[in-house]
Amino acid sequence: MAEAILKNENLDDIKVRSAGIFASNGSNAAANALKVLEENNIFHQHSSKLLTNEDVEWAHYIFTMTEGHKESLIYQYPSAADKTFTLKEFVYDSKADMDVHDPYGGSLDIYRKTYKELEKLIKEMIKKI
Numbered sequence: 001m002a003e004a005i006l007k008n009e010n011l012d013d014i015k016v017r018s019a020g021i022f023a024s025n026g027s028n029a030a031a032n033a034l035k036v037l038e039e040n041n042i043f044h045q046h047s048s049k050l051l052t053n054e055d056v057e058w059a060h061y062i063f064t065m066t067e068g069h070k071e072s073l074i075y076q077y078p079s080a081a082d083k084t085f086t087l088k089e090f091v092y093d094s095k096a097d098m099d100v101h102d103p104y105g106g107s108l109d110i111y112r113k114t115y116k117e118l119e120k121l122i123k124e125m126i127k128k129i
Helices: 002-008 031-039 053-058 067-076 078-083 087-092 108-128
Strands: 062-064 084-086
Touching: 002 108, 031 108, 062 067, 062 087, 067 078, 067 084, 078 084, 084 087, 087 108
Parallel strands: 062 084
Antiparallel strands: none
């Protein structure tokens, strides 16, 4: 959802790629994620992609949803350490609760809550880039 929200901002100077450190290539987004995006007039085609060294080299910033994802990413790609942040860490310059709750497998209401959290964080992130 984060990729879709940011792309929906239509910012010419910000390019976005989404990839996961544990993702399998080619999986569709969760049905509830697509439903929440549609409720917010965001229509997004998503296919999961495993993070590659090319992605890491391409990125100026890498944002993760959780501290655990950040640590795993830096373990796999030590060269990414200086440009990898949890989204909350980047926005709030704080170390308290740096995770965005993963709604995967949750109810539609859980996806809606995560969407609202991501939307707020992304708007603040844009101001800081």
